[in-house]
Amino acid sequence: MTLDNHRNKLPSNGIPNMFTCKPYQVDPDISMFTASEGEPVGLEHFLVQPECKEDLVSDFIDLDAFQIQKCFNMEDISGTFEYDQLKLDSDAVHPNLSQGEGKNLEFLYELYKGSNNGIVQGKDTSSTSEEFHLDAKYADIALELDHGPCKESYMGNVALESQAPEVCTGDSVNEILDLSSTNDPMLKYSSSLDSSLLDHIATKELHEAFKDVCDYETLDREWLQQHDFFAMKNHVEMENSMSLIKCGVTSSEHEGKMLSSIDYAASTTDPTPGAIYDETKSGGQQVKRKRLTSCDFLKTPNSEVSKVEKSSLDGEDNAETLVTQKRSRKPPRRYIEESLDYESKSYNKKCGIAYRRPNDRFLHVRSQKQKWQKYFQTEQVVCQDDCFDGNCIQVPFDLPAEKEHPKKNKSSVVQDSEDCKDNRLLCLGEKLDVEPFSAESQEDLSEDECVTRSYTKGSSRRKRHISWTPSEVVKLVEGVSQCGVGRWTEIKRLLFSSSSHRTSVDLKDKWRNLLRASCTQLQIKEKVGLKMFVEQGRKQASNNIPESVLWRVRELAVMYPYPRESKSKVSFTAPPAATNTTLVPLSTAV
DNA sequence: TTTAGGG
DNA sequence: CCCTAAA
Helix, strand or coil: CCCHHHCCCCCCCCCCCCCCCCCCEECCCCCCCCCCCCCCCCHHHHEECCCCCCCCCCCCCCCCHHHHHHHHHHHHHHCCCCHHHEEEEHHHCCCCCCHHHHHHHHHHHHHHHHHHHCCCCCCCHHHHCHHHCCCCCCCCCEEEECCCCCHHHHHHHHHHHHHCCCCCCHHHHHHHHHHHHHHCHHHHHHHHCCHHHHHHHHHHHHHHHCCCCCCHHHHHHHHHHHHHHHHHHHHHHHHHHHHHHHCCCCHHHHHHHHHHHHHHHHHHCCCCHHHHHCCCCCHHHHHHHHHHHHHHHHHCCCCHHHHHHHHHHHHCHHHHHHHHHCCCCCCCHHHHHHHHHHHHHHHHHHHHHHHCCHHHHHHHHHHHHHHHHCCCCCHHHHHHHHHCCCCCCCCCCCCCHHHCCCCCCCCCHHHHHHHHHHHHHHHHHHHHHHCCCCHHHHHHHHHHHHHHHHHHCCCCCCCCCCCCCHHHHHHHHHHHHHHCCCCHHHHHHHHCCCCCCCCHHHHHHHHHHHHHHHHHHHHHHHHCCHHHHHHHHHHHHHHCCCHHHHHHHHHHHHHCCCCCHHHHHHHHHCCHHHHHHHHHHHHHHC
16 A cells, blocks of 8 residues: 555545545455455455545545444434535445455445444434445445534544444543544543443443454453554554644644544444344454454554554554454464563562462571571561461571580581571471371371471471381381391381381381380380389370280391390390399389 | 491 | 491
8 A cells, every 4th residue: 555545635625624535446356254364454455545536635634445434433323413514426436346346345334334233223324324325335435524613523523432332441532532622622522421331331242242253351352452552542643643733733633633543443343243243254353354454554654643653653563563463363472471471470579478388488587587687687577577477386596406406516597597498398398208108197297297397497407207107117027027137228128118208227226116115015014014014005105006016026026136236135035133124214214 | 328326 | 316337
């Protein structure tokens, strides 16, 4: 399209005519319905303006046939328009249109008519203006509308009415209202429209229209983007308009701006049920392309305004590209990524520290506190403390870790923090690891673990205490019976391979403890009798070690003498007097 | 690395 | 459960 093709003309009377329509030729080779999916076809691609008639003034007035139709729609609605002022350009009528052209025009007409359906009540376009030949389904009639005194207000009404009942966002409405108010105070009448209500209606209608053909979200997003785009464009135009006003440009130029607003309105009034359902099943895409038409049209550098628009829109190349070229496609990946990124950022910012894992949060609090403690005394520290919800027992930061482990070399604060971190992380991992072990193990872990954890927190490298369950003891005994005493690695490999928290050393230690326990228990049981047995029962209950297991341990101890333990074992099996002296302190201690 | 033993 | 020495 050439630049001239988009310029609207003024009638010979010299009055700016913003409704000048040129006869459009339909290119039969390009059909909206046969266009490939990936390449939306703008209307202007097959509506070719063959000629420029009167290029008098309006670089700022951009109307193609489609928008003119919209103007007609509005005029039908407004009821304030003097149809006498409409003149049909005889050149507009093309009685010799081919079949394909007729179809395309018919589609245009249907779109046009459909756009009316939402707002025209009991009024048939064809009946109101026979001259338009629209009832003849030739949508590309060229019209000349005299630029009468009422035109401005009319235009304003057009813009408002065309946008209001159909689809529009509050922004676009406001933009247009701004434009209108700057041009004609009469238009303020329309500013009383409830934009939110209009938004509701518009959205509802839009959803109805696309119920069967479009995905709601996609449609909404695209539509909103387009509207934002329009609003922005409006804004740009308004600014430009104001600058032009300052330069003393005639009011017709402002009308040009307003026509641009109408363009937006027209472009947004397309997806009406009538337009869609009267057409083929691909109505949604058609409507999209239809909208694209207006965008492309606006994008065409046909005037200074358009240039300004284009440049400004190029700055928004994302939106522009999306709106003008990728209408029937999904939003570009970059857009999605940016959106997601933005959402995630805002989400994170909103959530902040509250969504950290408790473990990390504790560490964060602690490290931050240590760091800040040097510089700030109270405020931030207190805030951090408040963030800590106390799921764990918080150890005072000045609490020396060496308290629990005096042998450890005194670590620095940072070192302590790191160690604590490791320890806590280890605890978490181990707990997760232990949980599927068995129900018993979970029971055992429940309360004691919390206490243990809180107590062992200060010590850096001490492993969390995990009580031996009876099942574990049984496994250990079985392992010893199979592999023999002292082959702890093998036992672990065979029976405790799934228990990462039980090392071979642990097995050895446990076996040693079992030996002691068995010695003690059995010895006491033999010696003292029932009274001590009751005590043993208590102890046994506390240890959860069945007596049968202890007996088994003793048998194994005999079979596989444990080094150096065998001495005590021997003493255990030795005369009672000797065992008494050694075991009494133990039993009493327990 | 594993085991034994002290703590 | 940790630590260390010894193998």
